[in-house]
Amino acid sequence: MVADPPVPESPATVRRRARLRAITLESRAPDRAAAWYREALGLSDDAPLLTVGGVELRFTLATCDAPSAVEPARIVLNFHVDDIRAAEGRLIALEAVWARELERTRWGIIGTVLDVDGNYVQIVEPAPDSPPCLQRNEEHR
């Protein structure tokens, strides 16, 4: 059986192709939330933007009533790391609340904590044989 040839993309599809470049997180204390992510991810204090692998994390003052996320599983940020134990150590030093301690899964080693606003944040050391879309992107470190 011969595979079908790839279908050329239309110029219109290419033109509207979207890149996920930023995540905006509401917080009752945006500065504290940004500081937490810098510490948790081991990022420098010097950079004006909090950028993680080509995606910027932005923090704005919360307008919602609940102090903590009502449905933390609704949107989860998955941070890929090459040293899961070092990442775990940073979170322990921050006294982060663990929703799921480090666990080996078919996708790699994964742990889940709550950020200061109750959102789920996962650290992931991808398994070598996990699907490409779940692998660590090294191009924009």
Next chain:
Amino acid sequence: MATPTLGSILLGTAQPDRLRDWYAAALAPDDPAGGFTEVTPTMFAGTFGDTSLLIDGRSDVAGENPEPGRVVLNFHVDDAHATADHLKGLGVTWLVELEEREGGLFGTLVDPDGNYVQIIQLGQGSAPT
């Protein structure tokens, strides 16, 4: 030790097929076929630039996001007007239609789960002050 990357953003949903179809139609993932990869029967992955969107069927979220402003996904596009026209053709729900703001063109739409999605084309609005 390398700096962490934002490998993916997981959207928990009660209706993964519906959400996958919406993002595939609305925002054109990088896959040449314009679609998502099936990771499991209830989890789909689509790449949008430097990160992926994981759409995960879950039982611990309701049909609609009770706090849509808590986390907003910001997608950058090269031609916001063309994207907006395309989205209008799909009949999407707009929270704020495409408008010129400081620094570019911005529009905010609502996905079928009620999540807020912003489309941005930088450099097309008034110059930043």
